[in-house]
Amino acid sequence: MASRGGVLHRPNKESLIATSRIHQRSFGSTTINIQRNPSFSMINSDDINYFRDILDDNTVIQDEDRLSSANIDWMRKYKGSSKLLLLPKDTDEVSKILRYCNSRRLAVVPQGGNTGLVGGSVPVYDEVIVNVGLMNKIISLDKVSGILKCEAGCILQNLDSFLANECYLMPIDLGAKGSCQIGGNVSTNAGGLHFVRYGSLHGNVLGLEVVLADGTVLDMLGSLRKDNTGYDLKHLFIGSEGTLGIITKVSILTPARLSSTNLAFLACEDYSSCQELLLKAKRGLGEVLSAFEFLDTNSMDLVLDKLEGVRNPFPSSLHKFYVLIETTGTDDSYDRAKLETFLVNSMEGGLISDGVIAQDINQASSFWRIREGITEALMKAGAVYKYDLSLPVEKLYDIVVEMQLRLGSSAKVCGYGHLGDGNLHLNISTPNYDDNVFAQIEPFVYEWTAEHRGSISAEHGLGLMKADKIHYSKSTETVRLMASIKKLVDPNGIMNPYKVLPQSIYSP
Amino acid sequence: MKIMVAVKRVIDYAVKIRVKSDKSGVEMSNVKMSMNPFCEIGVEEALRIREAGAASEVVAVSVGPAQCADTLRTALAMGADRAIHVVSGSLGPVLPLSVAKILKALVEIERPGLLILGKQAIDDDCNQTGQMVAGLLKWPQGTFASKVLLDKEKQVATVEREVDGGLETLSLDLPAVITTDLRLNQPRYATLPNIMKAKSKVIKKVTLEELNVEIKSDLEVVQVTEPPKRKAGVIVSSVDELIDKLKNEARVL
Secondary structure, three states, X not given: OOOOOOOOOOOOHHHHHHOOOHHHOOOOOOXXXXXXXXXXXXXXXXXXXXXXXXXXXXXXXXXXXXXXXXXXXXXXXXXXXXXXXXXXXXXXXXXXXXXXXXXXXXXXEEEOOOOOOOOOOOOOOXXXXXXXXXXXOEEEEEXXXXXXXXXXXXXXXXXXXXHHHOOXXXXXXXXXXXXXXXXXXXXXXOOOOOHHHHOOHHHHEEEEEEEOOOOXXXXXXXXXXXXXXXXXXXXXXXXXXXXXXXXXEEEEEOOEOOOEEEEEEEEEOOHHHHHHHXXXXXXXXXXXXXXXXXXXXXXXXXXXXXXXXXXXXXXXXXXXXXXXXXXXXXXXXXXXXXXXXXXXXXHHOOOOOXXXXXXXXXXXXXXXXXXXXXXXXXXXXXXXXXXXXXXXXXXXXXXXXXXXXXXXXXXXXXXEEEHHHOEEEEEEEEOOOOHHHHHHHOOHHHHHHHHOOOEOEOOOXXXXXXXXXXXXXXXXXXXXXXXXXXXXXXXXXOEOOOOOOOHHHHOO | OEEEEEOXXXXXXXXXXXXXOOOOOEOOOOOOEEEOHHHHHHHHHHHHHHHOOOOXXXXXXXXXXXXXXXXXXXXXXXXXXXXXXXXXXXOOOOOHHHHHHHHHHHHHHXXXXXXXXXXXXXXXXXXXXXXXXXXXXXXXXXXXXXXXXXXXXXXXXXXEEXXXXXXXXXXXXXXXXXXXXXXXXXXXXXXXXXXXXXXXXXXXXXEHHHHOOOOOOOOOOOOOOOOOOOXXXXXXXXXXXXXXXXXXXXXXX
16 A cells, blocks of 8 residues: 655544644645655664764754654645754754765754745755754845845744844845745745745855755855856756755845835725736826735635734725735835825726725734735634636636636635736635545646646645646656756755655656 | 814824933924824814714814924814914923913904814823913813813803713803813814815914014023833842742831
8 A cells, every 4th residue: 555655644533632732733634645755764763873972952852742743844735754853053063964864864854944935945855854943043245235234043033133123124024024035035935925026045045055965065146147168057946946056045135125004905896906906006096016916815714704903904805816015115105196096096097996005004914914815814713715816817816716616616716916916825724634525626726827827836836736747837848957956966966856746757 | 153172293202202311302303293182082072072063163272383384184074173383493392381371362353152172182191271261261171071061052161071070060151171181082183085175274373473472482492301210120030039039128018
């Protein structure tokens, strides 16, 4: 019988009742039919002794409780059975760990804030967890250029607070910012709310220090804006989700923090208005546009229902779609006037049916809470099937409509996301995981996306969840070259195995 | 009946305040400014009273430099009917007693039945202006209001106040001064239709000379410093260590 790794077996009714708090309830879902790779060794006492030798005592963790939280992902969908968690303090320790693991053929899972949404940051079987959370020093900030150098374990929000003091800001901003670490953000090429203004990490990251599977430390921690000397290897590591090496340091260009932010929360009656609003916003707001997000009525209902202290900006009426538009600039009155003119014109033109503008930072935070809280609200509502798709803007909402038709009353389908980047977060919410529902979702959603030449993972990555789905978005030849690179850089395949690329790359 | 609401432009409540290196004050350049949260609650209460039919007009007033107009625009965008901006020019921060004198002068011109203010401003935390203006006008005052009920017929305001011992209910004959506390209401957002309407509403500029008020500062800020930094916490490795530290370092056992 094929062993099922990395799956949380569906709890029976008694155990569901036993776990009293909603956020600790675990739901099993997809079955990953990957066997444990027999070429990987199992940990023995010699290994433990070696690690205790090279690392500080309290950073070699075998304690059940700490292991159990490191073995399970944020969505509580994937649970590994690792018996060892290591917390290296510096690059040298990471190098020694990997060199040893490589020589012993011990599989490794690099881990940071463990906030990933595709099961990429937790073991599938008994891989050793190497968590860089202790490597959280800020190395330097060049106050003139805004180039920040820091260790991979720095929490995103901490970096942003540090930068705030110097009038800079992190170019990425996501709901997980209080827990996610920059190493993980770079490994997954995180997008986030300000992508439409500051662009991709591929553009903002200037350098990396990476440790390869055999312990080699690649010092590519440059801090130059322009450096065309040879192949720019850092791009391989950005977005490769820990399968090519462990990122230990990051050098990133941070934009100037501008003083004036304005946020508007708008209501639209149909998706085509949202789309036209986006087009007009890019023209009408131009250089001050810093975020353009949307959410549908199901998402709004869920947030209002499941989260505390969240207020509907339009209490008296229900709307089909909501849009958040943020501007960031240097002159508050000028930006405010620009935003107001744009919105008033849009309202007169029938694109917006209602809207509010935040009058202070508190109001702005409460608007963002609505958008950023959807993920949390979905978790509280029960089981969630989460998809992250890049689609042509005109087609983006069609999949939400189709999916709701397919599923009928068996599920609630929520569509929201970074409309400004053509990125839809499609979430299907059901009280419990249900194979019948799942069968209606996959592979339909991937096939639909492929048909429209979209991406089956805009920003979340492939992880374990979509490890065998890459062919929906990438050609055979491309995947073949990725496989060659993987085998070159990690011949024993110990770096985050079973993830990102399909297992078939190992078949002859 | 007219309601007058006084609003103040302050550093936004959510901004991390930094003290200037010369200790003369707080860093104000490039910092987000907004309406004082308690003043916002005051505007909201005035609007609710008007919407309930107990008043005909809400007039927002503010004292300060040119940028005060932004704060008044927020009040108008929430739904106030018109605004008065008393221009204080480059005189620096206007202190509570001066503001109280100015408000008294405005009240004598506008003759509102109710003057609403926030209980205190979040920059100076004085909690004085409402009380002082009530004293100058010889009007009754209901401060720290957490509930206001207006009886239009009897011209009486019933005010529930949050005091140290609990809740106190006062009955005030109008005209009266009310200052708002946090739990009085949740202010509405400025909606686009109201923002559009606000553009045609009037903000009248008035000078101190016109009001016959002289601003004389009796207070001088000597120094502004940050509170002492909190010491970082320490993770202890055992209960014994914890007891030891509680006994010998924190000296609480």
